[in-house]
Amino acid sequence: MNLLGASQFLSFSLKVTAGILLLTGWKKYRRKSLLFWSFFFLTSSLSIVSEFLNINWGVPIFQAVGVSFLAGGVVTLFDEEALGFPVRALRIVALSLPFLVSAYVVVYSMVSPISRPMYLSYGITGIFYTFAGIFLWGIRKFYPRSGTLLSAVITAHGIHKMDYPFLRPVEWFAPIGFTLGAILNVLEVFAFFDIIFSERFKNLRKTEKPEVIREGVFIVSPEKFKAYANALSNFPVLAFSRKSELPEKWEVHLLTMIDHPGNIRPTQLHKIIERARGYLREAYLENVTGVVIVDGLEYLLMYNDFRSVLKFLATLSDYMAFYRGMLLLILDERSLEKRQVKILKQVLNIGET
Numbered sequence: 001m002n003l004l005g006a007s008q009f010l011s012f013s014l015k016v017t018a019g020i021l022l023l024t025g026w027k028k029y030r031r032k033s034l035l036f037w038s039f040f041f042l043t044s045s046l047s048i049v050s051e052f053l054n055i056n057w058g059v060p061i062f063q064a065v066g067v068s069f070l071a072g073g074v075v076t077l078f079d080e081e082a083l084g085f086p087v088r089a090l091r092i093v094a095l096s097l098p099f100l101v102s103a104y105v106v107v108y109s110m111v112s113p114i115s116r117p118m119y120l121s122y123g124i125t126g127i128f129y130t131f132a133g134i135f136l137w138g139i140r141k142f143y144p145r146s147g148t149l150l151s152a153v154i155t156a157h158g159i160h161k162m163d164y165p166f167l168r169p170v171e172w173f174a175p176i177g178f179t180l181g182a183i184l185n186v187l188e189v190f191a192f193f194d195i196i197f198s199e200r201f202k203n204l205r206k207t208e209k210p211e212v213i214r215e216g217v218f219i220v221s222p223e224k225f226k227a228y229a230n231a232l233s234n235f236p237v238l239a240f241s242r243k244s245e246l247p248e249k250w251e252v253h254l255l256t257m258i259d260h261p262g263n264i265r266p267t268q269l270h271k272i273i274e275r276a277r278g279y280l281r282e283a284y285l286e287n288v289t290g291v292v293i294v295d296g297l298e299y300l301l302m303y304n305d306f307r308s309v310l311k312f313l314a315t316l317s318d319y320m321a322f323y324r325g326m327l328l329l330i331l332d333e334r335s336l337e338k339r340q341v342k343i344l345k346q347v348l349n350i351g352e353t
Contacts, residue, residue: 007178008048011185015045018189025196029282031080036073037192040066060121063161067125070154071132077139079271080278092134100127108165119165126161133158141261143201146194153191157184210235213289217317217327217348225295225330232291238279240264240272241295241330251279255296266296266303269312276316280323290323292316295330306340310347317348 019041026034044066050058101124108120133155139147160180167173195201212231220228233247240253253275254263264271276292283290294316300309313329320327329348333341344350 007175007182008052010182011178012045012048012052014182014185014189015041015048018192019045022192022196028285031076031201031278033073033077033080034196036069036076040069040073041189043069060125063122063125067129067132071128071135074132074135078135079274097127097131104162111166123162123165126158126164128158129161130155130158138261139195143195143198146191146198149187150191150195153184153187157181157188160184209289213291213326215289215320215324215326217320217329217350219329219331219333219345219350222330222332225328228328235291237291237293238276239293239295241293242299243295255299266300269300269304269308273312273315273319277319280319280325283325284323290325291328292320292325293328293330297329297331298335310344313344314347 019038022034022038022041026032026038043062047059047062047066050056050062104123104127105120108123133151133153136147136151136154140151141147143150160177164177167177210231212228213235229247232250234249237247237250239246239250240255242255244252244254246252252262253272254260255266256263257265259265272294279292280290294313297309300312304312316327319325336344
């Protein structure tokens with residue numbers, strides 16, 4: 001087997017193996033980003049088969065479908081981590097993508113030694129691949145090492161795919177190009193799994209259960225909350241709060257109108273529910289009592305009427321009952337009307353703290 005064939009076989013094996021492992025991970029954790037990325041690897045492997053079998057139409061088609069699944073997984077990860085869509089990156093795409101695609105086509109038609117439309121479509125896929133890597137830069141807050149590595153590798157791989165239309169017809173470069181692609185595939189798979197096997201992605205750490213943890217919904221005054229924070233400081237709590245000075249091991253999402261990775265706007269109650277549901281499910285599968293803290297009900301009531309907030313809390317309460325979790329509502333009861341406090345306790349079946 002020559003160098004070209006060996007590189008293709010290595011890339012194919014890596015992609016199929018990664019796709020199957022990610023599919024297995026999706027069955028366990030039910031994170032849709034894993035499902036999209038599984039399809040990304042499996043579909044991309046079919047482009048290698050098409051290249052090997054000289055099925056010309058298969059290379060660009062499977063590359064295009066693959067990068068669609070890659071981008072879908074990136075957007076889904078942003079949603080799962082409640083990061084919000086990076087508006088700045090979207091603006092850059094809107095302003096530059098049409099020009100870059102057009103310029104790429106023009107340069108190819110002028111410079112390419114052999115004009116092959118099939119090769120050109122492969123290169124255009126590389127442009128979208130590159131932008132997917134740029135978007136991934138936004139996850140570095142929660143995945144500092146693995147997120148940075150994955151963003152860099154995907155971006156580099158996209159740039160490498162963009163040279164395909166120009167250099168694929170060059171016989172002496174083809175083995176080098178495929179070898180470089182195989183190396184990037186190895187790094188790509190490593191970076192994906194570095195994220196997936198991280199404690200953050202799996203949501204939970206194996207820790208001893210603090211005595212203060214009980215199943216149900218509880219109202220805690222701001223004064224008592226300090227004691228709870230100390231008792232739960234080493235437990236993987238999921239907190240939605242106006243405060244950033246909370247235990248380091250907690251997953252904290254700030255409730256604010258300021259857009260930033262991890263922040264949640266007070267009007268985005270659905271994002272709190274979705275993140276809490278995913279966290280509680282993982283806790284339940286690990287046989288751990290998940291603890292969710294909502295600190296800032298008064299702030300939420302500034303932007304939503306009481307009925308909307310009550311519905312939101314009732315949904316959270318239902319998930320607590322289903323997944324046997326604990327919900328702590330940090331609230332000074334004097335900030336609400338007595339009638340509202342009474343309704344709140346009745347609807348949520350508030351326990352005694």
